[in-house]
Amino acid sequence: MQRYLLSRVIQSIMLMFGVLILVFFLVRLTGDPARIMMPRDASPADIEAFRDAMGFNEPLPAQFFHFMTGALQGDFGRSLHYRAPAMRIVLERMPATIELSLAALIFALIVAIPLGVIGGSRPGTIWDTVCRAVGLVGQTIPNFWLALMMISLFSVTLGWFPTFGRGGFSSIVLPAVALGLFPLGKFTRLVRSAVLEVRNEDYVRTAYSKGLLDHRVYTHHIFLNVSVTLVSIVGVQFGYLLGGSIYIETIFAWPGVGRMINEAVQARDFPLVQALAFVSAAFIVLLNLLTDLAYVLIDPRIRYED
Amino acid sequence: MIRRKKTHGHTPHPPRSEPILSVKDLSVRFNTVDGVVHAVNSISFDLYRGETLGVVGESGSGKSVSMLSLLRLIPEPPGEITSGSAILRSGDESVDLISLSWKQMNRVRGRRVGFVFQDPLSSLNPLISVGKQIREIIERHNIARGPAAKHRSVDLLKQVGISDAGNRYHSYPHEFSGGMRQRVMIAIAIACNPELVIADEPTTALDVTIQAQIIDLLMKLKREMGISVIWISHDLGVVAGIADRVMVMYGGTGVETGTAETVYRHPRHPYTVGLLGAIPKLHQDNKRLVNIKGNPPSVYSALRQCPFAPRCPWSFELCTQQRPPLFALDGNEVSDSGHTSACWYDLEHDTRRTEDVV
Numbered sequence: 096m097q098r099y100l101l102s103r104v105i106q107s108i109m110l111m112f113g114v115l116i117l118v119f120f121l122v123r124l125t126g127d128p129a130r131i132m133m134p135r136d137a138s139p140a141d142i143e144a145f146r147d148a149m150g151f152n153e154p155l156p157a158q159f160f161h162f163m164t165g166a167l168q169g170d171f172g173r174s175l176h177y178r179a180p181a182m183r184i185v186l187e188r189m190p191a192t193i194e195l196s197l198a199a200l201i202f203a204l205i206v207a208i209p210l211g212v213i214g215g216s217r218p219g220t221i222w223d224t225v226c227r228a229v230g231l232v233g234q235t236i237p238n239f240w241l242a243l244m245m246i247s248l249f250s251v252t253l254g255w256f257p258t259f260g261r262g263g264f265s266s267i268v269l270p271a272v273a274l275g276l277f278p279l280g281k282f283t284r285l286v287r288s289a290v291l292e293v294r295n296e297d298y299v300r301t302a303y304s305k306g307l308l309d310h311r312v313y314t315h316h317i318f319l320n321v322s323v324t325l326v327s328i329v330g331v332q333f334g335y336l337l338g339g340s341i342y343i344e345t346i347f348a349w350p351g352v353g354r355m356i357n358e359a360v361q362a363r364d365f366p367l368v369q370a371l372a373f374v375s376a377a378f379i380v381l382l383n384l385l386t387d388l389a390y391v392l393i394d395p396r397i398r399y400e401d
Numbered sequence: 402m403i404r405r406k407k408t409h410g411h412t413p414h415p416p417r418s419e420p421i422l423s424v425k426d427l428s429v430r431f432n433t434v435d436g437v438v439h440a441v442n443s444i445s446f447d448l449y450r451g452e453t454l455g456v457v458g459e460s461g462s463g464k465s466v467s468m469l470s471l472l473r474l475i476p477e478p479p480g481e482i483t484s485g486s487a488i489l490r491s492g493d494e495s496v497d498l499i500s501l502s503w504k505q506m507n508r509v510r511g512r513r514v515g516f517v518f519q520d521p522l523s524s525l526n527p528l529i530s531v532g533k534q535i536r537e538i539i540e541r542h543n544i545a546r547g548p549a550a551k552h553r554s555v556d557l558l559k560q561v562g563i564s565d566a567g568n569r570y571h572s573y574p575h576e577f578s579g580g581m582r583q584r585v586m587i588a589i590a591i592a593c594n595p596e597l598v599i600a601d602e603p604t605t606a607l608d609v610t611i612q613a614q615i616i617d618l619l620m621k622l623k624r625e626m627g628i629s630v631i632w633i634s635h636d637l638g639v640v641a642g643i644a645d646r647v648m649v650m651y652g653g654t655g656v657e658t659g660t661a662e663t664v665y666r667h668p669r670h671p672y673t674v675g676l677l678g679a680i681p682k683l684h685q686d687n688k689r690l691v692n693i694k695g696n697p698p699s700v701y702s703a704l705r706q707c708p709f710a711p712r713c714p715w716s717f718e719l720c721t722q723q724r725p726p727l728f729a730l731d732g733n734e735v736s737d738s739g740h741t742s743a744c745w746y747d748l749e750h751d752t753r754r755t756e757d758v759v
Contacts, residue, residue: 295476297523300469301525301526303474304472307538311541
């Protein structure tokens, strides 16, 4: 098990190196980085001065060396817009995004697991229809549209929740629901189909043959096996939530990384974009690592696969 | 392949006590999108205390479905028990399994009737240690709790011949060999001292040497614990070696029943005759294996005639007009009671039966 985890950690580190290389070349692939980063009406003299200041006149290998040595120390340069170290700004924003993503994920799981189990265990009933409808609606409603509709109803008309900003529990409800809707639909469908499949497994028949009661068969035998499938999708979806939060954070003026990605791209703040890309990638790699760890904890068959 | 006639000590004339299980006219069907599958067509049989009943038949003959449906272990829906009764007797107490509520059924399963399934790998939960899977049934039926339940689980592992049971308690099914997994299944089946164990092709998924070990183990436990066994198999050889009585199934119903000796030596149903004739024999130099012409009946239509009639060399008009009842065949060479055959043709006297005899 240790060997398995160690190899996964080494893989992740190598992957992050690859991300750094991509992040470095991405900016330079588009031609003259100085011209892209500077405003359109900047004078040639200003651009030349900027190019010099950013080190874009140096040979590419030297630039790469500087970038990598800086990045390994957490230095992605200074944000052009905020005039502060890019990495520090990103890390300051990270907790708000993680908070929102986690809230969305928890909301999605709390609704999806019971609904999926009920639907999957009673195929063809009204419960199953509800379950399938939620799965479909959750995955097809655009979350930015839902966000606007909810603001209009719950914040403007009813005044239950604030329309934007971060502060206290009531401020996170609407963005978390809007962001969690897609994974909610996805998890509901997944849990339903996994329950449908697992309940026909031979070991479930064995569980019944022992005289176990329904709730025990479901909690100890069916859901345990469903969770193996669920864990893998939860990890992936958590990563997607980061991407989805670009719209939601922008709509709700949520001070997180997602909104910053939008701002940084608009402002052509490339050092900040690089730092954001790196941190987002690192976050997803970390999630995958945690997913694999969770797998190992749930499924004993993986533990000895060295 | 009929060879294992040896040490299992089945009595040639089992004591005719009261049956512990009497199944009458049990019918099971599956309502599928392709139509109604008539899986079991009013089967009737008795199981006597302490005996091993071998249930043989080809795939799709309804062996497993009929036995699983006794404990409502078939998926419902699409499965549906349409008629019948199954009286399980214990002392003066008797219950009809078919009319039990789901809750009452859950007290019979595992406690009074244990199950051993065909494939021990898929029949054990891969994510739960074998010890916990045994302990679960002990705690469910309040045989023991806590450390005592664990202790009993380890004892059961020892009893089914697993060495180093204390450590093996924590192992997972994938860490066991096929034979050891089936031993674990047997431990689960006998954990609550059941009166009856239904073994659904318990050796089919195992290799031959392991098969013999598992058969010996189950038969030993059966003798020691006084369990009655229903042994489902398509292997006539295995059944010949262990069964006191045999029920041959065809088309979702029992076509011939009798002691193993009688059914194998003096088959009285044309299907049994064909089945036994199709077994390759070592001492005969046949160029081709003998087969039964034709195919098993369609399961999509209700059984209104003899299911074997279209393939039967002895069939006549009556066979396709009316389903034959079970005829008691007493006065034959080995005069044991309980030899029955569902056939309009009397093979013993080479005559046709008529409706009047019913």
